[in-house]
Amino acid sequence: MNSKIALRAATPDDTALIASMHAQSWASAYRGILPNAYLNDDLNAERAAHWAERMKDVASGAASVFIAEHAGQPVGFMCLVEPDEAGSVLVDNLHALPGHRGLGTGTVMLDEAARWARARGARQLHLFVLEQNTAAIGFYESRGWRRAAREADHMAGIDLFSLRYLYPLDQTQKDQLGQ
Template sequence: MTPKITLRAATVDDTALIASMHTRSWASAYRGILPDTYLDRDLQGERVAHWNTRMKDVAAGAASVFIAEHEGEPVGFICLVEPDETGSVLVDNLHAMPGHRGLGTGTVMLDEAARWARSRGARQLYLSVLEQNAAAIGFYESRGWTCAEREADHVGGIDVFSLRYVFPLD
């Protein structure tokens, strides 16, 4: 029997939890891609600052965050930004916690993203993934996402490339 993953809307009270999950996810997924000094020393504070700001957007209605839970335990989260002028919704973050991957958490969150975006009249979802993050790329491609663009980026004090992936909703 597949474990049941449920989603709940995050509130400002979840800011520290989201920042912590984001930090743990990046520290695991980006090990060997981003500098260890960044992942081990600078990341937590940076993610706390990021989520303190992003949750103000959520409170203002410009974005939504959903926390995925398995048996009441937070196992991931997704952040969705309201559609832009082209009818595209940014999947700003999608993270399944290390040790809880493979439960279907990512798929449940992507299904919610599509439902949420369609309810707002969006035509597509898009996101960025680091070019070296083969696991994430494989996950998205196996679910019908396609790479639309490669762009220079700067993360963790180094130059990297990000890939823009898109998923049509029609």
């Protein structure tokens, strides 16, 4: 684990911070993928509304959000959803702020996601990444995630595709995927 990055459980008081980090991350990572009008004008309000609603799942125990900090400053976050009927935990969001990518933040968060999921008896992790987000795809694949599906998606008023990625948490599944 990167000793410079610490994770803490988010609280309802962190809702605006999470929404702001989410908007900053998308504005950087999705430039050229999602419409500029959305990224420039609509994103902050849309992410604020999203997280005001999403934190209700956290309050109910259906999900957990962790904030990554470096030297006490927030540099990223992730949201994990309790295991589904197949024993898979959704990594609903995993974002490092621009300027903090490539410094180990994402790896620290993924390590915690695996630990968190195993503690709940999950068999695997899954997530979705936009097909055009090649930087994120490279990040996940370099850490042993494998593409499982391509699905139609709709964001910011446009049709696109998301890729479903899986990460097995036990050796039997890793063997089946050839890892």
